[in-house]
Amino acid sequence: MNSKLKVFAIGCAVAAAASLGAGVASASSVWDKITSVTVTGTNFATIIMGSAPSSRPGCHTGPTQAYAFDISTTKGKALLSLAQAGYLSKNNTIATGGTTCTTVGTNVIETLQSLELR
Numbered sequence: 001m002n003s004k005l006k007v008f009a010i011g012c013a014v015a016a017a018a019s020l021g022a023g024v025a026s027a028s029s030v031w032d033k034i035t036s037v038t039v040t041g042t043n044f045a046t047i048i049m050g051s052a053p054s055s056r057p058g059c060h061t062g063p064t065q066a067y068a069f070d071i072s073t074t075k076g077k078a079l080l081s082l083a084q085a086g087y088l089s090k091n092n093t094i095a096t097g098g099t100t101c102t103t104v105g106t107n108v109i110e111t112l113q114s115l116e117l118r
Helices: 003-020 074-089
Strands: 029-032 034-040 044-049 066-070 093-104 107-117
Touching (some): 034 074, 034 093, 044 074, 044 107, 074 093, 074 107
Parallel strands (some): 066 107
Antiparallel strands (some): 034 044, 044 066, 093 107
16 A cells, blocks of 8 residues: 555544544444445445455345445545545455444445444
8 A cells, every 4th residue: 555545544544433432332343355335326325345244233134245324424424435445455444334224225234333444
């Protein structure tokens, strides 16, 4: 990873960490490459991981490897930046979901709570 991308990723990580807060209950977590980042409309983004987590909240009915989040919020913008950095770096990323879901189009997908680039 070149130095400009590292600085960008570190800045995004700091912004995301500041906005995430502590004590978020997670329903799933997966460590793999991000294979896709999709923005739907002006409010939502979906990431597809290289593998599926072992568990999901009951509300999740979308693709097994997907997480979704609202990009109209400060946290969502930080997660989108991290997701793009993870996708472009092709390095493993830890995606952690929550106990709620986000509806994107006709899919109901576990809400992404955090991303950690490694």
